[in-house]
Amino acid sequence: MQLPVHTHPTLTVLIDDSDSFLKSLAFQLDPALARKTFHDTSAALHWLRHSTQQGETPLHVNFDTQNLPPDQCNVALDVERIWRISARAQRFATPSVLVVDYSMPQMNGLEFCQAVRDLPCKKILFTGAADEKVAVTAFNRGLIDRYIKKSDDNALDILEHEIISLQREFFLQQSDTVRDLLLLHNYQFLQDEALAAVVLELCRRHGFVEHYIFPNPGGILFFTRDGQARLMVIETERSLHTQYEMARDSDAPDSLLVALLEKRVIPYFSDADGDGMYRAGIGENWFRYCAAPAICHGREPYYWALFDVPAHQLGQPVLSYAQFLLAQARESLAA
Template identity: 45%
Template sequence: MTNPQKSTQLPVCYHPTLVVLVDDDTAFLESAAFQLSTFQPVVTFDDVHKAAAWLKNWFANEQKSAPPLRVSHDDLTFSLERRTVQLEVDHIFRQIHDIRRFLQPAVVIVDYEMPQMDGLTFCESLRDLPCKTILLTGTATELVAVRGFNEGLIDRYVRKGSDGSLPTLEADLAQLQKEYFIEQTYTMYDLLRRHSYAFLSDPAVARAVEGIMQQYQLVEYYLYPNPSGLLMLARDGKAHLMVIETEAGLLTHVEAAEAYDAPEALIQGLQNLELVPFFWPGAGMYTPACVEWIDYCVKATPIEGKETYYYGLFEMPKHLLPQNITNHFSFIRAFDSDPDQMLGLR
């Protein structure tokens, strides 16, 4: 279950995922899958053993393909402060190549009353997997669900067929998908936040990101290395870069701009914390190649959190992105046409 402190953090990445629905009632499976959002792919199982086998196999294969994460240290001092993250942050946003990212079974919804195995026992069999679980209960089984919740076997429970159960289920799905990514990336996050990504641990930044995602109808984001920020994608793959700076970072930009005799208006804007730059021709910093400097700057929007951050939202130049982005629209079309083939179920 998620640590309450972690629930306010910003995951290293976030994108739409798959929901797994397990129930011996095939009519209910069809109805529930149909009622969930058009953009929420669902895989259904009426056999708990097949469901458990598929989930375990999926996560086993995923772990084999996960990028290595190593920590190195100074061989002479073994200083914790001198440890470095041996992980290319580029790998995080290059997931946009891989359609399998949308197949992650982040949340499993399971009925309690099933003949092969009750839902709580099924969740016990998944205890070592990172997926989040929602137990569907009847009135008579709510006390069982509370016990499962308290023992850490389930993350939520919803009364099956009750008024308002669908909105409750959709709200729980959204929250648990976020918690899934927080827990999946926590080791990576804990290392990254000690370097140039302290904003990951600031709840104020997390709230700002959520607001931007809603305002611009963005559905996924990934940590971006240079400049530090988040690469954000809409469902059709249109990309924005949320550049996140500190006062110290903006003053570093001032020094670089002064070294190249940049226009005074640019220097003043940076000194006054009024501009956030994205000087992509100069690998992030001002150079004479950025003579039309206004094209590379936007108004700074402050975020008052544990410290003050300043962000700017830019349309991402296409030539800076990896080729062949797999967007969520194209995934939905492929999934709808042949889900079993994509899921390896035949």
């Protein structure tokens, strides 16, 4: 089990020519799942084409081909851009999963999936008409990711489970290239199953619905449904020793140096004018910035702690998922 570089709630798009069925299905789905419905395939195609534009990438490529051969062009990774996705008000409006009926008058479900084959959305064929052979053929051709019959027992429960599963796959797939680059540096925890299990448990316990890799200090930035931010600072023995060396070189108190050497504290020096490391002005107040670590025994020991995030760290108010769902509900009532 791997962690995506970032994840947040997204839209499930329901497409069926029966408007009454769409309203019934949308009403029965878990209200925590944001959804958008279409009973017209042309309108759905138009909307999807204009709603799946890629945002800014954290990758920068040096295309100085006049002075360098193509195989020597550099790729730089701006980790700051990953967590700043949380500032995008429309991030929750990203379509990640399509639930498509098979039998529709303008084009059938497989024709629709063929038309959006180039989009990153995951696709579920949800129908009472298509037989098993049609579904298997579509799956083998890569047109769909799942197939559910409307007549199946517990079809709605199965659908909700598959939507959540495919949303996770969506972000893992979107993260592939960036995650591979991060693994070359100080983010090996992204592929550690033990640490991933800790993250999933934290999401369950604290109600976190989105997370983003964070650079200084290294870790994961979480948000709850209501937009409360918490930072999971993740250290290794090597990175804690780096914290010790930086503190020592800045004439930190012996009490902090000993605590760092003994791995009794995780620091989060969060002052607005700081860089995440100890600085001389902190002095004996260092304990206000530290927490006792929990230890995750993965491929290597990970020392971690959760901290509240000061407002200056985020820079601007963040639209919460609860606010997005409320706006969606108001739009639905007004329609």
